[in-house]
Amino acid sequence: MTARRAIPFSACAALLLAVPPFLPPYPLTLLTQILIFAIFAMSLDLLLGYTGLASLGHAAYFGIAAYAVAILATRSQASFWVCLLAAVFAATAVAAVFGFVAIRAVGVYFLMITLALGMVVWGLAFRWVSVTMGDNGISGIARPTLFGVSLASPLPFHYLSLAVFFVAFALLWLVVRSPFGLSLQGIRETERRMRALGYDVWLHKYLAFVLAGGFAGLAGALWAYYDGFVSPVEVHLVTSVETLLMVALGGPGTLFGPILGAAVIVLFKNLLSIYTKRWLLILGLVYIGVIVLTPKGILGALRGARR
Amino acid sequence: MNLAHGSYFLLGGYVGLTTAARTKSFALALLSGSLAVALIGLGMERFFLRRLTRQSLPQVLLTMGFALVFQDLALLVWGGDPYNIAVPAFLAQSVQAGPVFVNFYRLFIIGVAFAVGVVLWLFLERTRAGASIRATVDDAEMAQGVGINVPLLSAGVFALGAFLAALGGVVGAGFIGVYPGLDFEVLPYAFVVVIIGGLGSFHGVVVGSLVVGLLDNFGKALFPELSYFTLFAPMALILALKPTGLFGKR
Incomplete structure (x- = not known):
């Protein structure tokens, strides 16, 4: 990391660490929500922005992890670490199976096959009532006590989310800067050339798909504890598309873009629904506006303006 | 799309x-x-x-x-x-x-x-x-x-x-x-029909809607808990084996 980048970067990190104790409860929970969705959006960006694969079913991995936490925590009273590991493992394992099915397809067919796989998971969440409680969802997921600190109140839970966020960011940063990450970007630009150069394109895409599923699972596990409630909404097509919007809005192919996009959308949804009943209409207009006005996202627009 | x-x-x-x-x-x-x-x-x-x-x-x-x-x-x-x-x-x-x-x-x-x-x-x-x-x-x-x-x-x-x-x-x-909510309820059905049949194929749509109607109704009657699964899993499987659908052209 160059010095020019290190300074604003550490300033952001310091701000995120120092500010929470001074925030009232509601803004603090919003900030926690932003962190969780930022992890989710970054995981999708590994596919969309870095590998060039637009998945319409990314909520599946988020939701599977959330359901794993919900089921283990409410029925088996499993500890935090067991739940977290099992959730991330479940999301990664399902992504490993689904990736096997999906990666062969390209373009609009990839969109459709990921849509179909996402609907499979949604269908199970909605109808497999004996396991998922169907449309009623699973409620009563208690927040854990870690190292003697109860995470039930907003502030300690926020710091847990922040820690997970930093870990996820650091790992993803290492992935996208690694030779593997650079190859992914090469595949995004010209798949044919990468293949001619001898890269195993299928394997690269597959690994990116599985990794993205795992990080989405990390976000989903946090979300289950944050909300204390999991329902089929978490795995619905609308959630998958909303995450695509976060990435597209912030700026695909960067790690800061999805964070920015997640922040804008989370704040927008929560604040707007306080002031107006018509927030869904306005959210719809935001989708349309993003596509018409900022095809490269906020970061892309800022970069364009600086030139 | x-x-x-x-x-x-x-x-x-x-x-x-x-x-x-x-x-x-x-x-x-x-x-x-x-x-x-x-x-x-x-x-x-x-x-x-x-x-x-x-x-x-x-x-x-x-x-x-x-x-x-x-x-x-x-x-x-x-x-x-x-x-x-x-x-x-x-x-x-x-x-x-x-x-x-x-x-x-x-x-x-x-x-x-x-x-x-x-x-x-x-x-x-x-x-x-x-x-x-x-x-x-x-x-x-x-x-x-x-x-x-x-x-x-x-x-x-x-x-x-x-x-x-x-x-x-x-x-x-x-x-x-x-x-x-009807809008997002029917949307997946339309997608499944077209995808199973194959994009740009007319008899694909006819066959696709028959398959989907039967899968959906028998699925709901026979395996109520897995009913959407019995609908979407075949769709994913068909796409995986034949990415252009049953009758789709390249």
Whole structure:
């Protein structure tokens, strides 16, 4: 990391660490929500922005992890670490199976096959009532006590989310800067050339798909504890598309873009629904506006303006 | 890729509902619902989607935006209660044929589906406009080169798609009713039918809808807990084995 980048970067990190104790409860929970969705959006960006694969079913991995936490925590009273590991493992394992099915397809067919796989998971969440409680969802997921600190109140839970966020960011940063990450970007630009150069394109895409599923699972596990409630909404097509919007809005192919996009959308949804009943209409207009006005996202627009 | 296609079904149903309530005419309801939504589709294609040809992700996000806008507008105008369109008296009755009761409205739905299918097939396979459409799907640039007005044709086909979705919505409003959330309920079905059959294949759609109807109903009856699974898992499997669907062309 160059010095020019290190300074604003550490300033952001310091701000995120120092500010929470001074925030009232509601803004603090919003900030926690932003962190969780930022992890989710970054995981999708590994596919969309870095590998060039637009998945319409990314909520599946988020939701599977959330359901794993919900089921283990409410029925088996499993500890935090067991739940977290099992959730991330479940999301990664399902992504490993689904990736096997999906990666062969390209373009609009990839969109459709990921849509179909996402609907499979949604269908199970909605109808497999004996396991998922169907449309009623699973409620009563208690927040854990870690190292003697109860995470039930907003502030300690926020710091847990922040820690997970930093870990996820650091790992993803290492992935996208690694030779593997650079190859992914090469595949995004010209798949044919990468293949001619001898890269195993299928394997690269597959690994990116599985990794993205795992990080989405990390976000989903946090979300289950944050909300204390999991329902089929978490795995619905609308959630998958909303995450695509976060990435597209912030700026695909960067790690800061999805964070920015997640922040804008989370704040927008929560604040707007306080002031107006018509927030869904306005959210719809935001989708349309993003596509018409900022095809490269906020970061892309800022970069364009600086030139 | 149009995520607002379910909204066309919903809006068609609602517009038909209002027309039927005002004029007491089911035929006018069918006509007004379909035409109004065809106009909406035409506007969306002309002013928004046209500039996004072959960019599937922006299409997805844009049409999702429209779907949310339509969903909220429909809630604003028609409220949250479910409605059924009053169907003409002669269609509302049933007749007993041996051990089964046959509802005339169900026969009517089958008739409409059959008629639309035949007309659409004749249009696509036997008219000049249909040939132009097929040529454009195969190679838009070449079609433009030989003098086919591709932008006009695309707008027309898009409006026709919206028209048919809305027609389905009005017909469906007499049977399953029309209510908030219907849009995203029917959307996956449309996708599954087209995907199983194969994009751009007419008999694919016919086979696809039969397969989906049977999978869905038998799935719900035999394995209620896995019913959506029995619908979407075959779709994913078919796509994995044959990415272009059962009858799709490259």
